[in-house]
Amino acid sequence: MPALPLAPQHHLLRALRHRNFRLYFIGHAISTLGTWIQQVALAWLIYRLSGSAALLGLTTCVALLPQLFVGPLAGAWIDRHDKRRLLILVEALLGVQALVLALLTWLGWINPVLIVAMAALMGVLNAFDTPLRQSLLSQFIDDRADLPNALALNAMLFTASRFIGPPLAGLLLGVSSEALCFFLNGLSYLALVIGLLLIHLRPAERAAGSYRHLLGEGLRYARHNPRIRAMMLSVLVINFTASSYAVLLPVFAKDIFAGDATTLGWLWGAAGLGSLLSTVLLASRLSVDSLPRTILAASAVTALALLVFAGSDMLPLSLAAMALIGFGITVSNVGTNIVLQSEAPEALRGRIVSLYTSTRFGFDALGGLLVGLLAAHLGAPWVMALAGGVLLVYCGWVGLRSGRG
Template sequence: MNNLPSALRALRHRNFRCYFIGHAISTLGTWIQQVALAWLVYRLTGSVALLGLTTCMALLPQLLVGPFAGAWIDRHDKRRLLILVESLLGLQALVLALLTAGDWVTPTLLVAMATLMGVLNALDTPLRQSLLSQFVDDRADLPNALALNAMLFTSSRFIGPPLAGLLLGVFNEALCFALNGASYLALVVGLLLIRITPTARAGGSYRNVLGEGLRYALGNRQVRSMMLSVLAINVSASSYVVLLPVFARDIFAGGATTLGWLWGAAGLGSLLSTVFLASRLAVDSLPRLILAASCATALALLVFAWSDLLALSLAAMAVIGFGITVSNVGTNIVLQSNAPEALRGRIVALYTSIRFGFDAIGGLLAGLLAARLGAPPVLAAAGVILLGYCIWLGQRPRATAEPDKSPAASADD
């Protein structure tokens, strides 16, 4: 493993390899389920608003639970918690498969199951992200580990949706849910094989632990600026996910296979972005790159919104996937590279709560507005809003990292 290229250097660490293989299988199952759930909701109801509500409830708990989960995570053994949460996610998927196979699903039940998944993901995402620093023995390899972790997500996003489209065309949604449930076993096994020394847990009252993390985030100008950018791109650009089934069926006169190709094109762009980020060694240049990627995303949204050519729309989807992922993953790399170890769980939880929470809010708004105005105008408006934010941000002085004055940071340094 010592001969691996620089872009894969984090895989030299045994613990990270165990996690990487298990998470690769689990993430592929997650994307298959996401496409199947969206198609099931739209097939049963034909409601764009319900699509937005379902997507929102799968993500909104990240915003509501995430900041509080971070303080809780830093007070407990992260690996044991993650094994428990992954097991519950697998059980949720298997129950959903059983309900679908038995024809017992209703719109209300689907929203409830999406909400349960969202609550579990509000714990799962910051747990996994905050543990990555313990899976690599050299802190210098942490940015590469974060990029490779994101590459798993994006490569599965490229492969999973088209595969889900094929499975839906031949079988049904229940099989997709069952495959996802089984996929969590791989990550649980990988986590059981990992050998790490638990880090010191945060002491003091829960309120003080939570307040310490918030003071760090609000007191650091670079953290504030990057969190705002994450909010902007996810509340606007990420809303495309909710509207894709509408474009697939109503604009391109297709079905589940067309939806899979559109989602796969965005996944290809995301995959290329993580390959690009994994090959980079400098963290300092990422804020400028994030701004450029956000501008490209805004322009691609405008192209996709008004295109009725599938080939052009697939290309626009690839650019959108590339830009959103560069923004989100690049921000995560900068935040985790600079965050004190003692505060890592809380900073990651705050980032993920904004990342997925405002993704949920944007998706809900997009679904409600599209039900009245149509999908193309709503997606075009999202592009205009994001472009306006990029112009405003580009005119501001660039935020630089500030030294942290918190006691935890001083001890960590």
């Protein structure tokens, strides 16, 4: 079906004129809101049961680490098959995982071992889900010029849910339990499955060859493209350092601010507000060429905000710092995704996206595990300050290299 007419090419919502993208957008909006509600509830459940920052880091690690190891292999597999059918299957399995977690929690059978096991299962499924969704976006629109806007709007969904979901989770936890949050997330996947079933796609080009050949082809393309190499390194560093803040937020909420699940929801919501503002900025941009410079500046702002947050015991100041952290991380991650998908050939899209997601979430996992372990010995504020310092040094190094170039 042709896209709806839309005169202003700079329109913030221009990708929504495409029917398939609208169907995906609505379903994904509901699903992503449920995901954020579950994520906050799970973090609170872990810390409530164990009081352990190390267990928070371990759970985050096993939920994200499969992206690092499974993601590149998943990309080669994705490029050989029907992406829409695969995504429907993965979304259905994610819904079942959330409902099982809700049942275990409601019955009182949940414990740290089961939490880690369920997080690992979710991590494996997400290693397929994320590159599938990202690589399908180009097929949901009929005009490739709208692809950067579609990617930014897709990220805007995630960040809007990140802004709304955590405070909503805090309210739900105040009147009910973690089980209700997990149950609502399980139901939310139905919306995306229904949207995907209503979408009609033209047959897309599929990659041919062995998995080893396809994986090697994607790695060679990324390795021999200087711009892609630099962007991948940026994603690695910011997620290894700054993104690990999520592991420590329950510790700050309970121990630094003497709060509860509502306090945690506000902290996460502040980061979500910053992320939302960043995606609005990216969705309104037309130039991809200037994004690398924007990403570097945003990373430096993130580093400074981490240092402020680490040294603050005033909640309003910490909320402002958290908003800047969310803004900078999202500019880096989403901006990189826009650059990569704008340059990647269609036949290589699944593999390039999977390399990006494996780097983003894999090093987020490793960073989360490391900060959780360090926080158990050094304390959360010192570890947050260390992450900010490392990121600031990296930004200075990149800036000096760019100046010499």
